Amino acid sequence: MNTHVDLTVLSTLRDVMETEYPALLHIFIKDSEARVTDLNGLIHHPDFSPASPTQLQTLRSMAHSFKGSSGNMGASHLAELCHQLEELVRDQSAVSGARISELVRAIHVEFNVVRDLFDVELQTTLTRH
Template identity: 40%
Template structure:
């Protein structure tokens, strides 16, 4: 079992399955997720119109879900829904929550990545 098994916001089974399927490409997948997530966060923070926010949230939701970051995916889903509503809800608060949640899970993926750098 990896260290991520102790983190409640990352599904260990998803990471194990990805490792099995990706084999030697697994570290590159982790690198891509970390890098893309940083770009997606910046896009969310910079976006000013609801459509751009919705698109960025949708993209981030998909990658987070695929990587087992289920709480992060749920927050992105909520943001996507809020951005598509006429009144929008508290979009900025959700973006802050997404930023915080990524800060929580990022070290899990970084530790997972370190296990494969030899």
């Protein structure tokens, strides 16, 4: 396993999904790009407030969903960062806007690494067939 993606998970997905594996990778990449855009859009919106329970619930839900899909794809560090964000905003009493921004930025950076690794995996898989 490398520090970004559990290659055993990818191998299992490749075996189980067979010819649908490239589509799975592509869908994950596109879906995750949208998730990162949505996270950034939420926290950088002029009306965003770390004191808003509604916005924090939205952020927690987004982080939870992204954590699940990342974990299912073997992107364990990305899933862990999403988990950290989810836990941070769970306790709505003392949420730091700076810490939220820091975690969303880390999620964005980690996703870029994962996307590059999955792009290589996708190209490798397509050239095998």
